[in-house]
Amino acid sequence: MKEQKDFDILEMPAEGLAAYWLSIKKLIDVKRSKKVLDEEIKYTREPFIKHLLETAFSELDEPIIRRLAEAKSETISDEYSRKLSSMCIALLAMSSQENPRISFVRMASQYPTSLISEKKAFTLAHGLLDGLNDKESDQNVLLEFDHKLQGDRLLVKMLFHIILSRKEGKQQLEQFIPHIKTPFYANGLTQVIDGFEHRVLRLNLTAQSKEILKYSSRKMQMATEMCIGIRNKLNYDDIFKIARAYMP
Template identity: 35%
Template sequence: MAEIKRDFDLLEMPVEGVAAYWLSLKKLVGNKRNFKPIHEEAQYTSEEYIRYLLQIGFGDFSEETIRRMAQVKSQTMLSCMERKFDCMRVAILDVATAENPHRSIAKLYADFPQPPVAGDKAIRFAQELLRLMPDKYKGREKFFDVGHRIPDDKLIVALLFYVFYARHQGKDACQSLLPLISSAYFRDALSMVIDGFDVPFVRKWLKKHKEALLKDMQFKCAMSTELCIGIASRIDYDNLHSLARAYLPPNGGAQAG
């Protein structure tokens, strides 16, 4: 039986890995009309967009309806993801310039129609995290994480903490916290700031890399939709593989696990 990788992040998984995931699912179900293994897979898959496709792709919806629903879902996810990247950008630049955290929260909340957590509460929680440093945070590492999967209220508090910490202890003090950060986008940018890259360079990198990440994510969502529909339509493995190859970069390949 094909080995299925259930716990993955669609944003960070390369397109070849996403294609291999769907080809593994095809091997799992073959050409059977019974998609019970797919419905079971949907219960265990942690990636939100993939789980949504597994839930809608193997029922009574037409292909046109599946594509339309999947497009709306991807647009919703990408919009939320872009907002989180924008919040990370604000925090990184404010770490670099030792900004007043009270000004930072005003800039962070400009991206939200309603604040995800009251501003005074966010400040208080961030200050509580500050009091745990540097010796008392063991066992509480998750509170210092920054990532696109983290709920907005917890993300805001974590970002404010980094602004507070850099302002009080200096940018270099953030070095020890880099291993706690799950977002490569935030971690790489923070590393640049710690290493002394100038602010205009970091600002430009944040903008360009965000665009690259979102474009790549949109592409992987589109590929996943078509491969999901292909499995539901019971096209054979070789044809599904050919469909997957259309989305791969030159010299790329996809093999089922």
């Protein structure tokens, strides 16, 4: 079994998540061995799914499993919300050509503790600018953008985009689009490049981020119920009914 690298509950559709749990149910029914779950826990990197696998199939009581799942869901949602908020600030800053220092302070303020100093952030962001013109630099690493990056790295990447946009114009941002793995940011950057009115852009970003968070929460609820259903040895059809309850 290969290590899962692209499995992400925050970005994947509910149908894909449901299919994952149904496949786990099939594996357990066919193999009838705890080794199946041990292997899945070992190679799963997605944090919420890994948490469910580790707790739901342990000796913990179901009420405790549910409380822990809710706590993990809130923790992940809070972190994702902070990242989405900082992305909104960055995109609107590029739209309005805001002073990068002001943008950085506003992005950094989304976090409860300081992730990186302003001086270090600007030093690293200018280093990325230099690397952009260095033919020997690894452009894939340099331009990579993914919400799964640590918060400090994400702030530096967005500061890099803000500085470049202000210095050389919004059209220079287009080269980043193929390297952005977060659809929300990629779509927002496209709207910035296309010259969407600042007010319209803000409304779009606010509405979409709200829906993303709501959808992510529902997917984690669905994952919890399907996982507990498997723990309680419900049959395949009943597990499927749980999944259908969370989908249109």
